[in-house]
Amino acid sequence: MKSVTRPNIKRILYTAFLAISIPTLFLLFLLTTYTIRRQIKSDREDIHIQLTQESSNMEKLLQRSEDQLTNLTALxxxxxxxxxxxxxxxxxxxxxxxxxxxxxxxxxxxxxxxxxxxxxxxxxxxxxxxxxxxxxxxxxxxxxxxxxxxxxxxxxxxxxxxxxxxxxxxxxxxxxxxxxxxxxxxxxDDSFSLNIPAASDIRLFYASKAGQPYTSALYSENCVFPYAKNYFTKLTYDQKTYQLIRSSIGDYDLQLCQLMPYRGILSHLNLFQKILIIVLCILITSMSLILVYLYKKLIFPIQTLTTTMSEVGKGNLSLRTNEIYDIEELHNLSVTFNQMLDNIQQLKLETYEKKLDLQQARLQYLQLQIRPHFYLNCLKGLFSMAEKKQYGEIQESILALSEYFRYIFKNNKDCVSLTEEIHSVSSYLTLQKLYFGIEPDLIMDISADVTEIQVPPLSILTFVENSIKHRSNLNEIKLQIKAIPAIIDTQHYLNITISDNCGGFPSDTLNVLNHLDKHDFLYKDYNVGIYNVYYRLNLTYNGQGRLAFYNIGQQGCVELFIPLAQKGID
Incomplete structure (x- = not known):
């Protein structure tokens, strides 16, 4: 299914905020810039108008002086x-x-x-x-x-x-x-400079159109300010930035100039314009604070909730969201989400407990399946003795059988020690000798450091019984039980090998036994004992136990691998 890209709330809020704030700020910036430029231009024009008025007065003075001289000389x-x-x-x-x-x-x-x-x-x-x-x-x-x-x-x-x-x-x-x-x-000519403060850095002077000053201290400094068509010029003088405003005096080679420091933008603004600038700065600051407030109060909590939900979706049900939120909807959502997680956790715990109960019930049922299977064999042996009227042997076998049953019923638990399991095998072979006159040759190779390791009950006896039951050699039976520690892929195991000389397993039987996970013998009347051992290994060791069947010549071999890192086994 093609994934759909959806916008998140962070992007939506940012987009909405920027869509409103940026045009607003831009318009305010344009308005402020236009107002400032107009004010600066107006200030320059005011100065130029004053200079023009004074230039006109000087032009009249020069013209009047020429007329007076002409009248005196000619008339x-x-x-x-x-x-x-x-x-x-x-x-x-x-x-x-x-x-x-x-x-x-x-x-x-x-x-x-x-x-x-x-x-x-x-x-x-x-x-x-x-x-x-x-x-x-x-x-x-x-x-x-x-x-x-x-x-x-x-x-x-x-x-x-x-x-x-x-x-x-x-x-x-x-x-x-x-x-x-x-x-x-x-x-x-100082009439036009009466409005200029004495301590100011503003200089009024006459100069030729070529820019040569005629008056003020600029004359002695040999400064030259070239003529320009524009009445306003920005220049650098004495390592400072100045603005030069000039006005030509008629057709004479003369101009009136005002040189003043180039002031900053704020110096040109009136009170209203300064208030407008302050309002613009406040708006920019406020929008930044609003953005931070939205992130802290809304965007960040939503991101936290989303991250928590994502982790919960991956299976981590132990996480909980923060329920302390200033926004009521987020608080209610967080509380509801945490309650839902608590309910899921409780349901999961109850389901797990029910699963454990079901496994325990199936395990007990398997154990009950093993015991009647052996009991029936014992009863068949007693019946055979009774037919032969071997009353002494019956008494002896009943006594041995009662001791064996005492072990079986006493060890009604998950696991027993390897020593106890081997002892139960010895008792079983004794019963076989009494019932059927079969005296197998048992060879045991048990490592001394594994005798107290816990194993599932009847896990060895089941295969010993199976060897005797399905023997092909009716004369001499040889059994070998070997138990040693083993390491496979850094995992420690108890390796138990049970072999006999009873002809081995048929090939089709080996194929079935080595793939017990694909078959179900739980409620059937054949291969019950072997499947019981396999299933109990899986239940007891969470699928870490292993069971393998193979032949070596005429010998059938069974290997059990019991993990040593389970149930506190060392």
Whole structure:
């Protein structure tokens, strides 16, 4: 019959649990991941929006400064007169008027660092600074402004100019011999950094689009942050991971950047999102605990019950299941199963006892079969003596027979010693001499260390009687009984050999005697004695006793192998 593979309860529970938990956890994970990514993107966009606003302010400042310079040089009469003046005194007078106009503008915008007025005629140079710059920086500025010629490109755009600790932007307008310039100091723009804690590791700075910082400590460190189309860049600086967010300032070669440590995921989350993460972790932990709880309370007890049932199915009825279970159904199942095993064990014990009683009854019946068989032979002998009127011999035989019967009735038990059994054989031969005048020649070869070994009663006498009864030689009968210890396949036996010179067994009889297990003579009137011995050997020694028949020439031989490890025999 083809075996059917059935799913066990462990697989079913695991499958059901995983079918519910995995999709749930996966959806929660996707929701949490999406929320976190959206929050991170939102934070970056917020920073970028702030930078864009500040960039727009800086763009307006640069454009406004260009417009103011253009108006002063193209439309202002003071600059026109300053340009066409010949004397140094006139240039000083109109330069003063121009600086008075520029002073309010200098205080109006935070990032304006100064104005510069220069004329090659009379070599006149007039700076106007908002702050006090170091003398080397002022000299650098003067050398740059007063150089003989400026390329055309320097008059049409903002020029980055490096000072000792920063880079400033310079815009120049005017004529070939007269120049009005404005300096934008990007390091003075601190209005957008008011919301950044002083002790934080966040850095705001201006840089060229090529990534060269113009402000902050990054300028002195010669760091370069290459331009990228994406406003967000993740990079490594000073052996730490940072995120760089940038915003371009119009069409100028300038961008506003914020460099801040790359924070972990949790730093981007708000309270609700953190609660969602905690709930997800709790769910994962809870599902693991539920799985462990199911295994401990349900799966493991069921596996234990299944294992116990499997062992019981193999015949081990001594096992019992644990009845201490928290689940009522499992407890009731365990109690019922144990009660069933107790009932089976009790029934098995009762059946075994009944089997023993039946074997004992059959054994007693066999013994009763042996005794009438011998009794009838004795009565036939007495009858023969009476016919011959041998009254003295009758008295002697009755006396010998009474002693023999006393031994038989006294030894109504499973086994007797080998010495007692040999004595019963001697008594039987004496009776044969008295009844029939037959005096067999008995040779006994009994090892001294086996005389007290227990043997089934009449087990030797049966074959001695059979030799005399079926003798073919009516003159001289020779019997030999030999008993020695033997070892066969590590098993110790008492080996008893009974042989005679009475012609041996016919071949068909040998075939039957050596296969007594295939025949049943229990309730028949022939071969009763021999089958009795065979059957009693099986019953007494649990099938370990052996009986063999064979011929040696004209000698018939019977061998008994009685186990010495049974019934306490040593």
């Amino acid at each position: 202002g009469t003071d600059f026109q007169i300053f340009h066409y003046s010949d004397t140094k005194l006139q240039k000083f007078q109109y330069a003063y008027n121009i600086t008075e106009i520029l002073k309010p503008l200098l205080n109006q915008d935070t990032c304006l660092g100064g104005f510069f007025l220069y004329s090659t005629q009379a070599d006149y140079y007039q700076p106007l600074y908002k702050l006090h710059y170091s003398y080397p920086d002022q000299k650098l500025m003067k050398d740059f402004i007063t150089q003989p010629e400026h390329p055309a490109r320097e008059r049409n755009c903002w020029i980055p100019f490096s000072l000792s600790d920063r880079t400033v932007l310079i815009r120049m307008v005017g004529y070939d011999t007269s120049i009005l310039a404005v300096m934008v100091d990007l390091s003075l």
